[in-house]
Amino acid sequence: MKEHRIYNFNAGPAALPLPVLEEIQENFLNFAGSGMSITEISHRSKWFDAVIEDAIARTRRLLKLDDRFHVLFLQGGASLQFCMIPMNLLPEGKAADYVNTGTWSTKAIKEVKIQGKTVNVVASSEDRDFAYIPKNIPFNPDAAYVHITSNNTIKGTQWAEFPETGSVPIMADMSSDMMSRPFDPNPFGVIYAGAQKNIGPAGVCMVIIREDMLARVPQNLPTMLKYTTFSEKNSMFNTPPCFAVYTLQLVMKWLEETVGGLDKMAAINEKKAGMLYDFMDRSEFYRGTADTDSRSRMNVTFRLPSEALEQKFIQEATQAGFGGLKGHRSVGGCRASIYNATGIDAVSALVDFMKTFEKRNG
Known part of the structure; x- marks a missing residue:
C-alpha cells in the first residue's frame, strides 16, 4: 500500500517513480x-x-x-x-x-x-x-x-x-x-x-x-x-x-x-541537491566528503562527528521511515542517494530529520 512506503534513499537497486x-x-x-x-x-x-x-x-x-x-x-x-x-x-x-x-x-x-x-x-x-x-x-x-x-x-x-x-x-x-x-x-x-x-x-x-x-x-x-x-x-x-x-x-x-524532459529533471535534481548541501554547509555537525566543485547531485555522502553517532543516526532514521542512508561498506559514513525518482518532499523530510537529530545529539 502507498501509505506504508518509506522515503527511499537506496543507492541501487533504488527508488522507482511511484506512477511507474x-x-x-x-x-x-x-x-x-x-x-x-x-x-x-x-x-x-x-x-x-x-x-x-x-x-x-x-x-x-x-x-x-x-x-x-x-x-x-x-x-x-x-x-x-x-x-x-x-x-x-x-x-x-x-x-x-x-x-x-x-x-x-x-x-x-x-x-x-x-x-x-x-x-x-x-x-x-x-x-x-x-x-x-x-x-x-x-x-x-x-x-x-x-x-x-x-x-x-x-x-x-x-x-x-x-x-x-x-x-x-x-x-x-x-x-x-x-x-x-x-x-x-x-x-x-x-x-x-x-x-x-x-x-x-x-x-x-x-x-x-x-x-x-x-x-x-x-x-x-x-x-x-x-x-x-x-x-x-x-x-x-x-x-x-x-x-x-x-x-x-x-x-x-x-x-x-x-x-517534461531532461531540462526539467535537471532543475529538480539541482534543487534537491541544493537543499541538502546548503543545510550541511551551514551545519558544524554534518560534513560532506566531496570537494564542493565535484559534488554529486545523485549521491550525497557525509560524515557525522563519530562513527557511534553515524550508527545512531542510521538506526533512528530507519525507525523514522528513511531507508538506505548507510554509506557503502567500503567507506562507511552516510549517504543519501537522491536519484530522479526521489522527490523534493523526501529530501525536505530528510533535512528536517537531520536538523532534529543534530539538536538532540550535537
Missing part, C-alpha cells in the same frame, strides 16, 4: 490486453516489440540522439561493459586513456589489464581518497578512447562538465546519473548504465553505441560479447530481460510525459 510502479501493478496480470503478464509474454510477440521500440524511441528523444547511435539493452550490468569495451573497441597496438575517480573506474581499469591491453591512467583522484574530479587532464590525442565514470556512487563525486577530448571518443559509465540532466551525446562512442540506480530495475544495462564504434568490433570474439550481435538484432539475439526493459520504458515515459 502503479502502472506495473495495474497491468501486471493482463498486459496490453494480451491476457498474460509482461513476465509471461514472448519477446518475439507484438506486445514486447512495442515495448522495446518505445523504450528506444523515448531514449532517443530524451537524449537527442541521431541515427548514428544504437540503443541496446544488455545483461551483465555495467560491470560486463568494463571488459566488453576494451574487448570490442581497443585494437591491438593501441592504448586507451582512463580517468580513475573511484571504485568503478578502478574495476574498469582492471578489466583492460586482464586482457593484456595497454591502459594509460591519465588522471586519478586517489591521492585524496577520490574526493574530487581531476582537472586539466593530459589526454593522449592518439588514444583509442577515453573512459570516465560520470558519477561516483561511493565517493559522492560527479563530472559537472564532461572533458574535452578532441576527436578521441569518450566511453562513459553513467550508471548512477543517466537521464538526470541533458548533455551533448556527440563526443561519446559508448554510454552505458546499469539501470538499477536511476532508470529502472536491476537486470538490464542500457548501452548507447555510436555507429563508427561498431566498425571496430573484431570478428573473432565470442558471439555474446560482441556489440554487433546485439545491434544487428535490436537487442533480441537471445531473450532479453523483458520485465526490466518494460520497467525502463515506463521510466522513460514518466520522464517525457510527467516530468
Whole structure:
C-alpha cells in the first residue's frame, strides 16, 4: 500500500517513480490486453516489440540522439561493459586513456589489464581518497578512447562538465546519473548504465553505441560479447530481460510525459541537491566528503562527528521511515542517494530529520 512506503534513499537497486510502479501493478496480470503478464509474454510477440521500440524511441528523444547511435539493452550490468569495451573497441597496438575517480573506474581499469591491453591512467583522484574530479587532464590525442565514470556512487563525486577530448571518443559509465540532466551525446562512442540506480530495475544495462564504434568490433570474439550481435538484432539475439526493459520504458515515459524532459529533471535534481548541501554547509555537525566543485547531485555522502553517532543516526532514521542512508561498506559514513525518482518532499523530510537529530545529539 502507498501509505506504508518509506522515503527511499537506496543507492541501487533504488527508488522507482511511484506512477511507474502503479502502472506495473495495474497491468501486471493482463498486459496490453494480451491476457498474460509482461513476465509471461514472448519477446518475439507484438506486445514486447512495442515495448522495446518505445523504450528506444523515448531514449532517443530524451537524449537527442541521431541515427548514428544504437540503443541496446544488455545483461551483465555495467560491470560486463568494463571488459566488453576494451574487448570490442581497443585494437591491438593501441592504448586507451582512463580517468580513475573511484571504485568503478578502478574495476574498469582492471578489466583492460586482464586482457593484456595497454591502459594509460591519465588522471586519478586517489591521492585524496577520490574526493574530487581531476582537472586539466593530459589526454593522449592518439588514444583509442577515453573512459570516465560520470558519477561516483561511493565517493559522492560527479563530472559537472564532461572533458574535452578532441576527436578521441569518450566511453562513459553513467550508471548512477543517466537521464538526470541533458548533455551533448556527440563526443561519446559508448554510454552505458546499469539501470538499477536511476532508470529502472536491476537486470538490464542500457548501452548507447555510436555507429563508427561498431566498425571496430573484431570478428573473432565470442558471439555474446560482441556489440554487433546485439545491434544487428535490436537487442533480441537471445531473450532479453523483458520485465526490466518494460520497467525502463515506463521510466522513460514518466520522464517525457510527467516530468517534461531532461531540462526539467535537471532543475529538480539541482534543487534537491541544493537543499541538502546548503543545510550541511551551514551545519558544524554534518560534513560532506566531496570537494564542493565535484559534488554529486545523485549521491550525497557525509560524515557525522563519530562513527557511534553515524550508527545512531542510521538506526533512528530507519525507525523514522528513511531507508538506505548507510554509506557503502567500503567507506562507511552516510549517504543519501537522491536519484530522479526521489522527490523534493523526501529530501525536505530528510533535512528536517537531520536538523532534529543534530539538536538532540550535537
